[in-house]
Amino acid sequence: MTTGPTTTRALPRPVARGPRLSRLATAVAAATALTLLAAGPASAGDPTVTDPRVVAHFDFAQGHTPENIALEPDGSANITWAFARKVVRVDRQGGVTELAELPEVANPQTPNIGAAVVLGIARALDGTLYVTYATGREETGIWRIPAGGGTPEQIGFFPAGAMPNGLAFDEECGTLYTADSALGRVWSLPVTGGSPTAWATGPALEATDALPFGANGLKVHDGAVWVSNTARGTLLRIPVKPDGSAGPIETRASGLDFIDDFAFTRHGDTVLAALIESNRLELVRPDGTHKTVLTEADGLDNPTSVAVGGKTVYVNSAAFFNTVDPDPNLLLATLKRK
Template sequence: MPRSTRLTALAVAGAALTVLAAGPASGGDPTVTNAQVVAHFDFAAGQTPENIALEPDGSADLTFAFARQVVRVDRKGGTTVLATLPAVTNPQTPNIGAAIVTGIARAHDGTLYVGFATGTAETGIWRIPRDGGAPEQIAQLPAGSFPNGLALDEECGTLYTADSALGRVWSIRQDGGEPTVWAEGPALEPAAAGGFGANGLKLHDGAVWVSNSDRGTLLRIPIGPGDDRPAGPVETRATGLTAIDDFAFTGHGDTVLAALIMDSEIEFVRPDGTHKTVLTEQDGLRNPTSVAVRHKSVYVNSAAYFATVNPDPNLLLARISKNKD
């Protein structure tokens, strides 16, 4: 959920957000420990990590929002540039004003899909060949949209992306084509003009899950039966997640780790909606934007968008205990 100026940061901080709801401790909660930063990035060069997809070998594919790059970071912190999205003349990206790369999804064959928000005809979903190469736009979204979180359902060949500006979820064929408004409504919209509504997006257990940054909520939208797979009613699963950005499930159940970008915290969200903080700025977080979980490993991107002194965008790894999900 990037912002390009500290004026924007102040506006977001002053927005009406839901008050954080602390949850009771549970003996069944997993623990998140051994946090360490494995890679530091160059804020001045636009290396602000926005979203993450994991490779089979444990490497992480990241989008660098303002550098317009997709990179691969190995578990020792080595970084390789896979692709650079095109420069855009006079970008008019909503809320930002700069062209940025946002969400990322990985197909089983290694093909990567990313969101590109520009405020121009380049806004949409772009495809990157396995192991990198020239990116290709496969779907164009309205210039006033802000594609953000992105997920791929390979079983039905559909990409879903959250639109933070227009407050909706789009569906797009994996091979490209005309996007379709899959879900919309007040729960997905920003709380006010210039805000960020639907942001992070994940597919999980027959539903599309979406975070709303302005409203501090985690939402579940069931995927209906039939070839058109319609969106069911939006369900609010958690509230009080102040400025939530992206999130990830810890296992097969509905337990989530959520990035709270303004508070520089990772929140553990239980299936009943209660939550507690498990990682903080003291662990190395600097405005975390996204989370990924594989087995016992937790990956967290921090973009340092709001740092006032020595911004430190980074990738952090931690360990999660085995849990019942």
């Protein structure tokens, strides 16, 4: 385990494929493709995403597969490297600083994957980082990393069969929310730690027989918890009631095949969503219609997560299913209002 940050530079593109990633690739490749719904017509009020450029390439063979992202005030990106079990910070020029490494787990039994993986990440205002760690063992849960990096500490203790994935921190009420891709639910956990509560459940959050990954990305936005469901290709909104409990689950968009993570553009309820299998970044309007704004031609290689900071869009690609020339990377683009 690391006890403090170390700095490297962005690595060249790898060509080797690590064997421990094959379980995830097989699970998704074998799934029945979800039906694509026609995107809605373009709107004159849509924000635009322009000037895409890859600022950092990572080493696929070393498990440097970027899964989720949380931004720093200076525009650098805190990123989880799923299969390397690491958290790194990438500056806007592509420099990489290692912040922490989650502990190795003997004989991991992570649902659908088998390997131990670091997935979601959230940042508190004081710089503390929180990450989800799925192992199929007692280490499964939420871990805290000191501001600036250091030794991770487990604060959330989840069932071994859980797969905590997308993570968000509602600092106002001191609550961490995470989407569980295996058990199909949203957990809540006080930031002080302990055992989680199943905050929201139901078929809308669950996986399907065709694809065993349900609730995935998660954000807190405008009085609600928003969740993506990878198996069902949906974007969901769950109101937070005055007493803190979950309201009825609303489907806000569908036809988002293999949706992973997403982010709000700061234009109301407009969202940018990463469609991992089809190498697309989709702009999803408040009425649920959507259109493609970035593709593989722009540098996407199985995009996993999105963040928006000011006028900059950040997109992680993990290259999980690219068996020819995997290019895990961080891409930046410019967000503009028409």
